[in-house]
Amino acid sequence: MSVADRTPPEIDRRREQRGWIWYDWANSVFPTSVALVFLSGYLTSVAAQAAKADTALNGPNPCAESRLRACDISAFGAHFPAGALWGYLLSLATVVQVVVLPIMGAIADRTQNKRRMLGGLAFLGSIATAALALVSGDDWGLGVVLFILANICYGASVVVYYAFLPEIATPDERDSVSSRGWAFGYLGGGLALGLHLALYLGHDALGLSEGASVRIAFVLSGLWWAGFTLIPLARLKRHQEPHGAETGASVVTAGFAELRSTFRQARLFPLTLAFLGTYLIYTDGIATVASVSAQYGRDELHFEESVLISTILIVQFVAFFGGVLHGWVAKYWGAKRTIMVSLCVWIVVVGAAFFVQAGQPGQFYALAAGIGIVLGGTNALSRSLFSQMVPPGREAQYFSLYEVGERSTSWLGPLVFAGVGQATGSFRLAIISLVVFFVAGFVLLIFVPVCRAIAASGNPVPAKV
Template sequence: MGLLTAPAAVDKREYWGFSLYDWANSGYVTTVGTVLFAPYLTSVAETAACGRVGTTEDPCHTNLQILGLGISPGSLAFYAVTLATLISALFLPVVGAIADRSANKKLLMCSFAWVGALSACSMVFVEGGRWALGTLLLVIANICLGSSLVVYDSILIDIAPPDERDEVSSRAWAFGYLGGFILLAINLGVVTAHDALGMSQGTAVRLSLLSAGLWWGLFTIIPYLKLRNRPPASVVPVGGNLIRQSFGQLFATLKHVRTYPMTLLFLVAYLFFNDGIQTVISVSSTYGEKQLGFETQVLIMTILLVQFVAFFGALAFGRFARRYGSQRTIMGGLVIWMLIVIAGFMLPAEQIAPFLAMGLAIGIVLGGTQALSRSAFSQLIPKGREAEYFSLYQAGERGTSWLGTLVFGLVHQLTGSYRPAIVALGLFFLIGLVLLSRVDMRRGITEAGNTQPTLV
């Protein structure tokens, strides 16, 4: 079965529509969220605080003043991600409840995507001392990304039967990494050749941020055209308008939360290990630049390697899941993640080969653990509450993790070093692994009233 061929039980048009939204938003996730914006915003904040950009030998120790609080410029981007996720904790469950009652899911998904893409495009104006504008745009874009993904993930249940979800989810992640790789490769050329193109490196970075927003917005048109809407099914009967019904559905789910203990245990496990994954992704470029002393071009080339390897890693994990089950495959990936953060703590500064080796290891497990987590969780969701449960799931999804970035930022502020901050993330993978091992998938699927797949 080829990557370009839809599984037999999945409509071809919807397969492409679903897969290409991963392609679309990965332009933002990779270029903005993973590589360029955190170190760029840090440099803008350092310039505002210290009048210069900090270096490994001469870091900026002057804090920004925000509402009377002293904020380290090196921690600003991570606190911004934390703020976005705290807001999302209140906002996304309502989005999910509305989506479950909506007869036009694809418009809801694409509307959030287009607002997020506009915010990403506006990052081209972040320069000089405009760190506050950059922080605001990052918060808006991350909230919109999470909101669009709440609806997007729930569509997986609509288009793929239980036995096909691991495959469809893994392939969509693979398409995402391919799209992110292509855009990042283009941006690498722009940033690397900025002198030849007659622009400063800062201008090249800002144009790359603009390109990510355009990529996200324009390619979202394809899912809008190819996905089809379905009427709401099995929703909780609540009176009132759509907003009141949505809050009523959310409260009903929280009231009966004990009915689905395996679903909730999986969700808690995912919250921990995905916070670790997301934090490693979001801090990797800052860690490489500020702690290990690499130039932006080296960081982009490393992320390109990660993206390229992740394309094959996502497909490989899908095949492992067909043989060993998604739960055991995810657990194996978490063991590798723990080894990665330990290796990251010991990486020597300004030595490219070990840094590239760590990037290779990240690429192998990155897409697979996330893709299989999405498809495994979809098996545990009771009918009629798909988007609502995925809104809780998105609290720990890419670009919206909060506990990991908070811990990373606090450890850096307390120690003045990113090394203890990176190794502290190993605790998230360990806790997630222990909790996931206690999830009885068969029991959870039965409790949710879903059809049992052949292998879990």
């Protein structure tokens, strides 16, 4: 059965699409407010407090006589600085997602109850996020467990969410729907972050400590995620019959069987895998630019934290307009051509970062606006284009590979940035070295026959590709 045969009538389809984009709005609070801004610093401070308490009770730090600086905390017999906790936690959380997401995708395709899975994952993730408010004193271990749980739920819910796209949008609608969802997500994430930053920066006026304001932000983030998830749950429907009637533990077993089948069949769609490989290259560049921009601004350009916070907000809100713009352009040029133009803009923006002068926040804000224009749109169109190449009935599994691949290769860009920075002693040369990801992605995308890939997967080819 083709994707076109499974999409509902237009009135129902539009209603589902409007509901679907609200999950981008709902979940964006987790990667933005929680993971990007508040939790890293807060959890590090809690870990540092634990290290001080441990030193006071047990005497000198176990690594005090070594050449390692501030080897403050320990876990599973390993000692490491409190400041390194966040980096190790992100790595661990990524490894766990790589293991879990394909299984969750297989279960979603097997049971075909995506709506229930989306709700369960979103609510569990939101509870774990709100529960981060319980982390205080020296209890950094609780924060680690809760973040890993919330991160798993976030990633798995995104896989299920993406898998709805072929079911609620025709091939010609998909670029627009995906772009609006991504744009709406940046708007929601930016608005939530603005509210949380207002709470954090005004904590003295509200009679709150700095830590209390952060803990309240965690609770508000969980409520935001759960509350806005109710909108898509009210509008999304089941579109396919389940592959089997398994329940309980048999669902997991059947999910593993489904996953093995997908891996065996994936080689039958080499063009889909070719696009996925190309996407993983340029999205690594995108993710790296987004993640190292604050460090570049702080260490190379010597900006205050207020400038860096303003920059984050600029990127969030400009990305809304960038996502809408990409959807509009793709309507006339097609997704592939629009992505290629977007990659060219990325090359220009990253090149311009080399010339931003220290102590000139106006130039840095302009750079942030440039990043925002292409940040959301490039990924939104990649999501919709990939959905065209996925064999019908296996959407969640292929999108789990999409998400896992993205996380599995996310180490390469930061490695290049850090390596070039260390070798040259210049973050300017490090930032411009990231151009290679966009150039490679552009060149490889030229040779991906998108129309053939879509047809080979059994889906109708849209009018504009």
